[in-house]
Amino acid sequence: MTHNIQQLKKLYKTKGIEITGVTKLVGGNPKIAAVLVANGIEILADSRIENIKKMIKSGIKAQYLLLRTPSLSQVEEVVTYADISLNSELKILKELSKYALIHQTIHKVILMVELGDLREGIMPVDIDNTVKEVLELKGIDFIGIGSNLACYGGVNPDVNKMNELSSIAIHLENKFKIRLTIVSGGNSANYNWFKSSKNTGRINNLRIGESMFLGREALCRKVIPNLFTDAFTLVVEIIETKIKPSKPYGKIYQNANGKIRKIKDKGVMNRGILAIGRQDVAISGIIPKQNISILGASSDHIMIDNTKSNLNVADTVEFSLNYKALLRVLNSSYITKNIIY
Numbered sequence: 001m002t003h004n005i006q007q008l009k010k011l012y013k014t015k016g017i018e019i020t021g022v023t024k025l026v027g028g029n030p031k032i033a034a035v036l037v038a039n040g041i042e043i044l045a046d047s048r049i050e051n052i053k054k055m056i057k058s059g060i061k062a063q064y065l066l067l068r069t070p071s072l073s074q075v076e077e078v079v080t081y082a083d084i085s086l087n088s089e090l091k092i093l094k095e096l097s098k099y100a101l102i103h104q105t106i107h108k109v110i111l112m113v114e115l116g117d118l119r120e121g122i123m124p125v126d127i128d129n130t131v132k133e134v135l136e137l138k139g140i141d142f143i144g145i146g147s148n149l150a151c152y153g154g155v156n157p158d159v160n161k162m163n164e165l166s167s168i169a170i171h172l173e174n175k176f177k178i179r180l181t182i183v184s185g186g187n188s189a190n191y192n193w194f195k196s197s198k199n200t201g202r203i204n205n206l207r208i209g210e211s212m213f214l215g216r217e218a219l220c221r222k223v224i225p226n227l228f229t230d231a232f233t234l235v236v237e238i239i240e241t242k243i244k245p246s247k248p249y250g251k252i253y254q255n256a257n258g259k260i261r262k263i264k265d266k267g268v269m270n271r272g273i274l275a276i277g278r279q280d281v282a283i284s285g286i287i288p289k290q291n292i293s294i295l296g297a298s299s300d301h302i303m304i305d306n307t308k309s310n311l312n313v314a315d316t317v318e319f320s321l322n323y324k325a326l327l328r329v330l331n332s333s334y335i336t337k338n339i340i341y
């Protein structure tokens, strides 16, 4: 992880881009946050104010950015714990202003611009009016704009999209005679744009999670050269191994997941059960390192084909994880997180 962070920092710096470290994938784990800070990440960003609170209470010194646009019900906490937040709603911005005044603080805001992915963002035609009102809000420091692509619609943050964001930044600076200190182009999906661009325009920030933790860009999920993809390993204990039939017997109805399964009869086999289930991990996002295969899962169990490996009760199976699997695992309170330095 340390290697990945250092490499990414160095790479993006070559074209004037600072990286904000996104901790939501690791559930705001303070020990992991400490690794980011120790390697020169100055801004930690998370989608949940609860994770930000946890990192602050664990003594991690950084600037904190709230990634998900604030809920009205959490505005006071946002002003208390986050230094910066991404925003797209005036109603929320006015509340942030109100609580910033009450708490005698200045809350920094980045306005998100919709560029086509259709998650958060102000439509470009409305940005001038919004900025005009935000500049009048007391206790609010308008420090920049940002965009987020490749999340809902899978829209590529390509040169056209990034040029559009740069143009909006330049337009706002000229029109309102201001200086935007942050123009945040996106996330781990911006890697291909970054590599293929000589000139990255006014974009000077990316918010990076997946590439640091899993070593991949997020558009095609290709490995970024020289990065590690195995910083995380899921290790699970076996709680039963038996020779049993391969096909369920009796009258077949819905299983725990609401599915009626048609399972082929492959004769008797060596089956195992792992002590982990759907509530802890996205089953489709884990790949075993041993020669076993996953037969199915319920909330607390994963059934495996143990024919080739012949593992025993109390043996462990190791898995590599993709984004959605890692997200769930690191947020499961049932899974112990061991950090090996």
Ligand SMILES: *Cc1c(COP(=O)(O)O)cnc(C)c1O
Binding pocket: 022, 024, 025, 047, 067, 068, 086, 148, 186, 187, 188, 189, 207, 208, 209, 210, 211, 218
């Ligand atoms: C999750 C998130 C990111 C980071 O995405 P990665 O693909 O993990 O780099 C960046 N910005 C916003 C707004 C996010 O929600």
